[in-house]
Amino acid sequence: MKDLMENWRRFLVESSLSRIICRHINQYDNAIITAFRDDTEIPEKKGERSRDRKRRLRVANRKRNRELKAQLWGLNPKPDITQVAGSAIEGWQTPLAKEVREDSFMVHNVNHDPKFEKKIAKLGEFYNQDSILIIPQGGAAAYLLGTKPEGEFPPYKEQLSVGDLKAGCEAEFMSRVSNRPFTFSENTESYKALSRNSKWAVKKIVERIKREKAAKNPPKS
Numbered sequence: 001m002k003d004l005m006e007n008w009r010r011f012l013v014e015s016s017l018s019r020i021i022c023r024h025i026n027q028y029d030n031a032i033i034t035a036f037r038d039d040t041e042i043p044e045k046k047g048e049r050s051r052d053r054k055r056r057l058r059v060a061n062r063k064r065n066r067e068l069k070a071q072l073w074g075l076n077p078k079p080d081i082t083q084v085a086g087s088a089i090e091g092w093q094t095p096l097a098k099e100v101r102e103d104s105f106m107v108h109n110v111n112h113d114p115k116f117e118k119k120i121a122k123l124g125e126f127y128n129q130d131s132i133l134i135i136p137q138g139g140a141a142a143y144l145l146g147t148k149p150e151g152e153f154p155p156y157k158e159q160l161s162v163g164d165l166k167a168g169c170e171a172e173f174m175s176r177v178s179n180r181p182f183t184f185s186e187n188t189e190s191y192k193a194l195s196r197n198s199k200w201a202v203k204k205i206v207e208r209i210k211r212e213k214a215a216k217n218p219p220k221s
Helices: 002-014 019-027 050-073 116-126 196-216
Strands: 030-033 080-090 098-101 104-108 131-135 142-146 159-163 173-177 180-189
Touching: 019 080, 019 104, 030 116, 050 080, 050 104, 050 116, 050 196, 116 131, 116 142, 131 159
Parallel strands: none
Antiparallel strands: 030 104, 030 131, 080 098, 080 104, 080 180, 131 142, 142 159, 173 180
16 A cells, blocks of 8 residues: 555656646546456456457457447447556555556546536446546545445445646656556647547447446336
């Protein structure tokens, strides 16, 4: 626990921020979330080679992230999104701890929705994430929020402080979580800027997920 806090503080102090990301942090609340999970959720196939299994995992995780992105743009009011690429530690401080590649989204609460954190946390739980990262406007008092009901780190719905964001605004946003690099792209996306076809695709993905949810949880008679 002590090592994790120190690594997070180092990330928050030493990160170099692009002007775009810095502006978002100064103007809005932000959250970082992913739908990526490790291979324990991908059923094994008899006789399958390791590289083929890893390929299936990549495909499955990318599909989950596409769905997550659609669900983020299915929120009302709609946030803006910046893509994040990097790696992280899953199952921290457990015998199953492992480094995983984790493509994520930095979600910007551009409409100052008071229910922003609750909505992002709900998606974190839906995609079986241990936690999401919440960065309040201005960057002070960032924290991990537990989103896995059976999770231990951080516990479900509990906050774990990771410190204040005190870095300067420079050419590139490089952060380090447990000494693992994350890169934040310069391309922030807005739902309003999507093409008509892209908006249609978002709508269809959200509708499909709602139908699947309803099928798994039929109303009680």
